[in-house]
Amino acid sequence: MDHLPALISDLALIMICAGIITVLFKKLKQPVVLGYILAGIIVGPHFALLPTAADKTNIQIWADIGVIFLLFSLGLEFSFKKIVNVGKSAIITASANILFMLLIGYHVGLGLGWSTTESLFLGGMISMSSTTIIIKAFEELNLKGQKFTDLVFGVLVVEDVVGILLLVLLPTISIGKSVDGIELLLSSSKLIFFLVLWFITGVYLVPTFLKKVIHLLNDELLLLVSMALCLGMVWLATSFGFSSALGAFIMGSILAETDEAERIECTIKPVKDLFGAVFFTSVGMLVDPYMFIEYIVPIIAITLLVMLGKIILSTFGFLLSGNRLETSILCGFSLAQVGEFAFIIASSGMAIGVLGNYVYPTIVAVSVVTTFTTPLMIGAAKPFYNFIYRHLPQRWKDYLSTHTTSKKDTNAEEELWKQLFKKYFVKLCIASVILIAIINISFYILQPFLVSHLPGRVADLTATLLTLAAMSPFLQGLLSVNSDLARIYLTLWHKRMTNRLPLILCTVLRMAVIVIFIMVVINHLFTKDFYVTYALMGLFIVILYKSTWLSKKYKNIERQFLSNLYRYKEKDAGETHNEVEK
Numbered sequence: 001m002d003h004l005p006a007l008i009s010d011l012a013l014i015m016i017c018a019g020i021i022t023v024l025f026k027k028l029k030q031p032v033v034l035g036y037i038l039a040g041i042i043v044g045p046h047f048a049l050l051p052t053a054a055d056k057t058n059i060q061i062w063a064d065i066g067v068i069f070l071l072f073s074l075g076l077e078f079s080f081k082k083i084v085n086v087g088k089s090a091i092i093t094a095s096a097n098i099l100f101m102l103l104i105g106y107h108v109g110l111g112l113g114w115s116t117t118e119s120l121f122l123g124g125m126i127s128m129s130s131t132t133i134i135i136k137a138f139e140e141l142n143l144k145g146q147k148f149t150d151l152v153f154g155v156l157v158v159e160d161v162v163g164i165l166l167l168v169l170l171p172t173i174s175i176g177k178s179v180d181g182i183e184l185l186l187s188s189s190k191l192i193f194f195l196v197l198w199f200i201t202g203v204y205l206v207p208t209f210l211k212k213v214i215h216l217l218n219d220e221l222l223l224l225v226s227m228a229l230c231l232g233m234v235w236l237a238t239s240f241g242f243s244s245a246l247g248a249f250i251m252g253s254i255l256a257e258t259d260e261a262e263r264i265e266c267t268i269k270p271v272k273d274l275f276g277a278v279f280f281t282s283v284g285m286l287v288d289p290y291m292f293i294e295y296i297v298p299i300i301a302i303t304l305l306v307m308l309g310k311i312i313l314s315t316f317g318f319l320l321s322g323n324r325l326e327t328s329i330l331c332g333f334s335l336a337q338v339g340e341f342a343f344i345i346a347s348s349g350m351a352i353g354v355l356g357n358y359v360y361p362t363i364v365a366v367s368v369v370t371t372f373t374t375p376l377m378i379g380a381a382k383p384f385y386n387f388i389y390r391h392l393p394q395r396w397k398d399y400l401s402t403h404t405t406s407k408k409d410t411n412a413e414e415e416l417w418k419q420l421f422k423k424y425f426v427k428l429c430i431a432s433v434i435l436i437a438i439i440n441i442s443f444y445i446l447q448p449f450l451v452s453h454l455p456g457r458v459a460d461l462t463a464t465l466l467t468l469a470a471m472s473p474f475l476q477g478l479l480s481v482n483s484d485l486a487r488i489y490l491t492l493w494h495k496r497m498t499n500r501l502p503l504i505l506c507t508v509l510r511m512a513v514i515v516i517f518i519m520v521v522i523n524h525l526f527t528k529d530f531y532v533t534y535a536l537m538g539l540f541i542v543i544l545y546k547s548t549w550l551s552k553k554y555k556n557i558e559r560q561f562l563s564n565l566y567r568y569k570e571k572d573a574g575e576t577h578n579e580v581e582k
Helices: 006-027 032-043 056-077 080-085 087-111 116-126 131-140 147-175 181-216 219-239 244-255 261-285 289-294 296-320 325-334 341-351 359-391 394-402 407-453 456-479 483-495 497-525 530-546 548-581
Strands: none
Touching: 006 032, 006 056, 006 261, 032 261, 032 359, 056 219, 056 244, 056 261, 056 341, 087 116, 087 147, 087 296, 087 497, 116 147, 116 296, 116 341, 116 359, 131 147, 131 325, 131 359, 147 325, 147 341, 181 219, 219 244, 219 261, 261 341, 289 296, 289 359, 296 325, 296 359, 325 359, 341 359, 407 456, 407 483, 407 497, 456 497, 456 530, 456 548, 483 497, 497 530
């Protein structure tokens, strides 16, 4: 009889154990993800009462494949248009959650005696909520379709995008053992640059390809083509130094923009479920149950931090966005758990050897506890709101009533916010990609050329001036605001007091991008002296602000770009019309 390879026997053991336990969890109306983790603990090396998986290397390979398909499936549920559609409430709340939970988690990790890198990973792991658990809880409690659930889903969309960025940035920072601002900026810029390029390419090429061949594709061939596109982007992403998870997510999000997105999602679901089960089971295999007792103090501390921190931050985030107190509390209580991205981020940290053995079981324990408490927290939100409202001073009730709007007014404002985000962030992204391209050409082509032909300081000064000159029309475009954008901005500013904070944050973000680009060029090409850098930067910003020639130059560039874009759209519409007539 032929010997059965360890890969097959281990997979069989995992599937049998996971199948039995998840059926039991389903009967008990508990999240299936917890069943997978428990199955992993049982078949893992730390549980000796039952057979144990023999080859952890092979299981890790299966788990890596699981991450790829999980992120691909997540991308299929995500559309770049959703970033515009979720509105200001979701963006403000998600940003506040991620930023403050990162900072709080980092300092709590240091307080627990963890290293700087481990504390940074802790902040990243607890900063995002669980899409899977929240959706499951809403389904079981029959809450889908309510206003607050739509707001929660909007926050989850934004957090998923930031989770992808953290998945790339955290390992990059930790390998360097220190946070180098310039290197971090360049890594982030490179990421954003390729994201936009992939998106622009994918939005045209992939849908066009699918339209040409879709009549030839049955479910079997559609699965094959989808897998080929996914793994092809994974290979491309890793070739550029990014993670395989990022490549899978990008291709999923590109396919989400096609007409066949729902069909692809249905076709890929069994494959995603299978490898997702292997991934979550492999998470459990790395957990030593006895470490739960040994590290009970950090587990309790982090659990309380997650639940209280997310409730408070989310509630205030939605309140600042102008939502009613009841809606804000319901949303805040729904987001009080650790998400699946915690496992993926922790896995990436374990893979590069920057996390101690105690980090993984700690974060899994926190996730298990907060997963169990999620339905209870959602159920407790309404009684908590009633209690709070009864004890609020009357003047606070009047203030909240004055600064919240009716559904009609909210919809009108949300439409304005959608227009603002669309115009604002599209302009920001396109300008940033162009500026990054100019900087890369300057750093890797222009500066080496000038250094080889001119004296050192002369070459540095010339490279700096030429680079800033090339960047100046696009920086001026970011600095100025056109009349249409200004109209929307002023309308929102005067409509409600709660609109002013997010509008100020948008302006601060725009100015920060301008300052960072100028600082990177001056620091890299000319001088690292703090005072000289800020003096030159201030002078250059004044020139940008005062120059009418640069303003006209940018407007001409923008006008030509829009003209080409509209001509392309008209041509595309004409071709479509001719095809229909034929």
